[in-house]
Amino acid sequence: MKILGAFGSKTKNSQLSAYLLDEKTVIDAGNLIQSLGRDFLKLDNILISHAHFDHIVDLPTAIDTYYSELRKSVNIFATQEVIDILKENIFNNKVWPDFSAIPLMNSSEKTIVFHALEYFKEYTIGNFRFKPYPNFHTFGSCGYIINDIMVFTSDTFLCYHTWDFLNNNKNLKQLVIEVSFPSAYNRLAVLSKHLTPLLLEDELKKLKREDVKIYINHMKYEYMDAIINELKEIGLYDKVTILDDNSEIEIG
Numbered sequence: 001m002k003i004l005g006a007f008g009s010k011t012k013n014s015q016l017s018a019y020l021l022d023e024k025t026v027i028d029a030g031n032l033i034q035s036l037g038r039d040f041l042k043l044d045n046i047l048i049s050h051a052h053f054d055h056i057v058d059l060p061t062a063i064d065t066y067y068s069e070l071r072k073s074v075n076i077f078a079t080q081e082v083i084d085i086l087k088e089n090i091f092n093n094k095v096w097p098d099f100s101a102i103p104l105m106n107s108s109e110k111t112i113v114f115h116a117l118e119y120f121k122e123y124t125i126g127n128f129r130f131k132p133y134p135n136f137h138t139f140g141s142c143g144y145i146i147n148d149i150m151v152f153t154s155d156t157f158l159c160y161h162t163w164d165f166l167n168n169n170k171n172l173k174q175l176v177i178e179v180s181f182p183s184a185y186n187r188l189a190v191l192s193k194h195l196t197p198l199l200l201e202d203e204l205k206k207l208k209r210e211d212v213k214i215y216i217n218h219m220k221y222e223y224m225d226a227i228i229n230e231l232k233e234i235g236l237y238d239k240v241t242i243l244d245d246n247s248e249i250e251i252g
């Protein structure tokens, strides 16, 4: 997994959420254009965890930018709730053209094809297996279990599923989880359904295993130093790996 964007805010030095699994399949579309360039054309499958702007911003623009070169439909996978949000608010012929109704240049196939995912069902998409599950962040949002090895929470909040999966399935060995705000911003974190270092510390008490490799992502870049200092203070820093733009994780 190559991290095209590891952060929850876009700055000169930080890119938004996008997780490339191989050249055909990516989770989230926060940074596809600057990172992939024309390799965007190789993508078959874009899984969207939820419709927040930081996870979708490059989806409408990349499809437009590369439209004339696209030779096959781009498949968009998300829950039906998230698909409805994208159709109503982005691909609505007001904010952006409805590319699910526009055929490719030299074909009758549509430019994008939406595929609805159901929670707790396992799907083979490209070369990977995904099981979406509710991560308690927004209406219709999901995390993914990937290849029965990694729990990828995407934006999440207090979520017993994460810990139930890890405690009950020893095949799961990797956890990618978010910390967005320092604990001083607890109210904002709770209102926006995100984790802080202290909320993560509390959540981790539910994990009954020592052998799970834990990765942290989605820090709001402006709070990165504060979050890292706090993780050090509470003794979590040495137990986790902080993801950065261009980090890579071997799934397995």
Ligand SMILES: [Zn+2]
Residues within 6 Å of the ligand: 008, 017, 052, 054, 055, 155, 218
């Ligand atoms: Zn986000």
Ligand SMILES: [Zn+2]
Residues within 6 Å of the ligand: 050, 052, 137, 155
């Ligand atoms: Zn979000």
